[in-house]
Amino acid sequence: MRRLPIFFVLDVSESMIGEPLRRMEQGIEQIVSTLRQDPHSLETVFISLIAFAGKAKAITPLIDLVSFYPPKMPVGGGTALGEALDVLMEQIETKVEKTTYEKRGDWEPVVFLITDGKPTDNPSKAVQRWRTEFASRASMVAITLGTNADMQVLGQLTENVLALENSTEEDFRKFIEWVSASVRAQSQKVEVEGKTGGVSLEKAESSGMTVVDNVDTFAVTDPDFVVLTGKCSKNKKPYLLKYARSKTDGISFIKTQHFGLEGAFALDEGYFEWSSETTTQESVNTSALDGVPPCPQCGNPTSFAICECQRLLCLDSTGLATCPWCSKSLQFDMSGGGGNFDVNRGQG
Known part of the structure; x- marks a missing residue:
């Protein structure tokens, strides 16, 4: 069976404590619950969670939907984006099965990188490695909670940058529904069309998010x-x-x-x-x-x-x-x- 690996790279820095972290935990539970009701997703989707604060770790290995149990999110000081990318690339390199002469490997991984702040480490080497070695092997969507993230760095990682500017419960609910629908659409593509083709941002704005077309002109507010x-x-x-x-x-x-x-x-x-x-x-x-x-x-x-x-x-x-x-x-x-x-x- 060819798996569809979905990686969630989640910011668990200090600024996420309280409501944002609670919503993130509930959001992951909702995504998994929704996908379990879809036969295509149930058959192909495997999920991994990578958390990062001052340090980064894979807190859930690549695992099928039935076996997945949402963990309690940690919290720490710092936003080590570079280290998070290193962990992500190591997971893709070692956990995602490659196509060989004997068998076909997993489908192209999909990565949802979710952050609310600027890196506190220097991510330049990790960003360059992602661009040269992994960007062609995986589809990434970078999502900022608020507008205080480093849009320049995110724009170097992927063309798919979204900003969830409003922080109400309803806005977050629609955001989680969009993520669930995006994963479901990818699983249907691989089952029906035999390909992934990347995540579509077509319905992102109707789900309360802003598509960041130009990271150079996107306004960045002071920390709130x-x-x-x-x-x-x-x-x-x-x-x-x-x-x-x-x-x-x-x-x-x-x-x-x-x-x-x-x-x-x-x-x-x-x-x-x-x-x-x-x-x-x-x-x-x-x-x-x-x-x-x-x-x-x-x-x-x-x-x-x-x-x-x-x-x-x-x-x-x-x-x-x-x-x-x-x-x-x-x-x-x-x-x-x-x-x-x-x-x-x-x-x-």
């Missing part, structure tokens, strides 16, 4: 999120604080320099396994951030104390505390008179 990493002073486990750019008078196209709290998220040590070992040099002043949540790990009243090592931790009360990052013992004052300060941003 601030993500901060902290550690619980009790169990030393990490957490993320996510702030979204505030709107002015409810008018969505007017940007402000203030960010409102969107959520606080408890993580496990797996966060560091998926995070880049390098750190960002960007910071944000606390005067631009509205809202200080309790610690999502232990419930301490504040998750927003800062140590001399410039990292965040949670506090129970004023007094002596030990930093879970550097193990220094420091005196903290929670009276609120400390003024504003800069704090390092996550890599997104």
